[in-house]
Amino acid sequence: MDVGSVSSSGTPTALSLNLSAFGKLTAADRDLLKTTLTKRVRTVPARRDIVREGDRPHFVNVVLEGWAQRSKQLADGRRQILSFLLPGELCDPNIFILKRLDHTLSTVTTVRLGEVPKQELRELVQARPAIAEALWWTELVAGAIQREWTTSIGQRTAYERIAHLFCELFVRSRTAGLTDANTCEFPLTQSDIADATGMTQVHVNRTIQEMRRDGLIDLRSRQMTVHDLDRLMAVALFNTNYLHLDHRADA
Amino acid sequence: MDVGSVSSSGTPTALSLNLSAFGKLTAADRDLLKTTLTKRVRTVPARRDIVREGDRPHFVNVVLEGWAQRSKQLADGRRQILSFLLPGELCDPNIFILKRLDHTLSTVTTVRLGEVPKQELRELVQARPAIAEALWWTELVAGAIQREWTTSIGQRTAYERIAHLFCELFVRSRTAGLTDANTCEFPLTQSDIADATGMTQVHVNRTIQEMRRDGLIDLRSRQMTVHDLDRLMAVALFNTNYLHLDHRADA
DNA sequence: CGGCCGCTTGATTCACGTCAAACATTGTGG
């Protein structure tokens, strides 16, 4: 099993759960969450499906380490990446209600995955209303991100669209404490970016070259360096509102 | 105040709330919902904003009659329509948690709107877990629709994209009991369709003409006739899964 | 060392956008 990416992420960083940042949680809530979400952990190699469209999942998954993605595929094979999941993020709280998944969840890198039986999380949520609220908060933010992506693909130019994706991933990484100054992990290939932005890999390549020439970013050895975040945000018409960061305890 | 559209929707059809179709509700739940959602009703003329991006809303809104839309606008004015809201649909249950709206809600036609004070709905939801679940169901379905739209704009061609939108609106209308055989209300202008699909109004026009020539649909006097739904669904690569209709009592 | 995966480059094509004007429909006010 390929575990290269795991070790390559450096010293095992302190786990920072996105959920736990929700402002209304007590320290006790956060402890409970952490133990529940890390009780049962498995490692999935890069580029594998975690759960597929049509499945009836019995577990809620958390990405503890590595990146994952949601995607949908049309009947003829065209694929759209719908969002990326960063370390500390919950994949599918919605399985409490929806019977079948309408999209596929896959790993981008090797992923350490926390698995929580549906029933166990349900009990936690019933015992702790604040945790229920935290769960819905992350789900609603995911919805807001999805709306922003629709807007991005529908209205932004290729250049703006890629810039916007870079802004989002950098800001989310930073919020999760995963950046080092102006640099963050960036395990996506240009084909991934193409599938996420609705363009071809070739055009992604040419657009990124242009961004490099413009001195906005640097992308190499699975790392992204943002030279001037303000300028990147400006060209991307990026506005952090949609991430609803104001619910975080650290806001 | 212009109430033309209201009267033009024919005999005041029996109100069919989307929420009430949720399978786990009892008759008592449905009654409670209906009285709560229709206690306070106002009429908003066509093409007005209901709540705007950045607002901190105090009411949950239901569309009782007419069509509404969600949209986002970029700093330079480009606008993306994110979804359409049909009669019987809840606009924004998410205000329980999110502090500010990240998108704007506007009317397409004249809309009869039910307004429920946040607090009142919160109490209802606490008293009736099944209603809470119904609420989240509609919110999760809205999320699934958003993912499908992202996919549509990202992967489908102009022709497929419009066909897909037509399928969705027809199927959702039919589910809400708003179709008459193969015909449904269709108050969108070609500019609306353009803003929703990320294309220009001119190209929408040419594409629709092509669909008419292909005998798929007819669009006139604010009505859409679908001549062959199966064929329309086939060319659109339409799959109803994402609407999660299997939670409906009438499924 | 060799194979594979991801990146880069070039030539060409095409789906869709832009600009501009005319036409059709609908609702309004005199």
Add this chain to the structure above:
DNA sequence: CCACAATGTTTGACGTGAATCAAGCGGCCG
């Protein structure tokens, strides 16, 4: 009830951003 204004649709000529096709390059991994 007609006219006209506003809104929505259609048409044409032309431009362009991004797709397509095809080939070569480079670094990483077994």
